[in-house]
Amino acid sequence: NAGVTQTPKFQVLKTGQSMTLQCAQDMNHNSMYWYRQDPGMGLRLIYYSASEGTTDKGEVPNGYNVSRLNKREFSLRLESAAPSQTSVYFCASSESVAGGFTDTQYFGPGTRLTVL
Amino acid sequence: DQQVKQNSPSLSVQEGRISILNCDYTNSMFDYFLWYKKYPAEGPTFLISISSIKDKNEDGRFTVFLNKSAKHLSLHIVPSQPGDSAVYFCAASDLNDMRFGAGTRLTVKP
Numbered sequence: 001n002a003g004v005t006q007t008p009k010f011q012v013l014k015t016g017q018s019m020t021l022q023c024a025q026d027m028n029h030n031s032m033y034w035y036r037q038d039p040g041m042g043l044r045l046i047y048y049s050a051s052e053g054t055t056d057k058g059e060v061p062n063g064y065n066v067s068r069l070n071k072r073e074f075s076l077r078l079e080s081a082a083p084s085q086t087s088v089y090f091c092a093s094s095e096s097v098a099g100g101f102t103d104t105q106y107f108g109p110g111t112r113l114t115v116l
Numbered sequence: 117d118q119q120v121k122q123n124s125p126s127l128s129v130q131e132g133r134i135s136i137l138n139c140d141y142t143n144s145m146f147d148y149f150l151w152y153k154k155y156p157a158e159g160p161t162f163l164i165s166i167s168s169i170k171d172k173n174e175d176g177r178f179t180v181f182l183n184k185s186a187k188h189l190s191l192h193i194v195p196s197q198p199g200d201s202a203v204y205f206c207a208a209s210d211l212n213d214m215r216f217g218a219g220t221r222l223t224v225k226p
Contacts, residue, residue, distance in 0.1 A: 042215075043216040
């Protein structure tokens, strides 16, 4: 079991460029999440998905779009990257069937994104 | 607004002694609390959790205490080991939201 995998590990973008961060889990989990981590801020929830085909906004959704392609995969897209989106992005999954937050979340290793 | 606060950015303890990490929250709707541990260049890993109906939960060397009236929780590690050196995040959740603290970097010295 690979758990939660994320690609790429590192990415440098120029302002205005677009990119998609990929996330996949092999634990048959129902819920998936995207977070960003900034220095001194802890992790902040961007979007989450309780099941295939459903997505909900988290604390900081502006500037991002997500797609729950199937049960395994949950992608995060930056349509027009800005320097304020420089961060480390973590994907997570859990068994939660209602998109709740009381089940243990399993995190991927992260994607370090720099926007120049 | 930071609904979950970890006021100590860092903590250093001697191997074998107790480590106490603290966390405060402001939203009284939070009813589930978790601690995650993070090593450099890795994602956070779950450590221990507690429901709001309890005031204590133990798992081996790790104990989490919850004081609902004070909106405060703490993580005790006894005895501390060098391998415990990591960043510890506290998190609070309800049905629709999860908020993390900024983390406390624990260093356990041999």
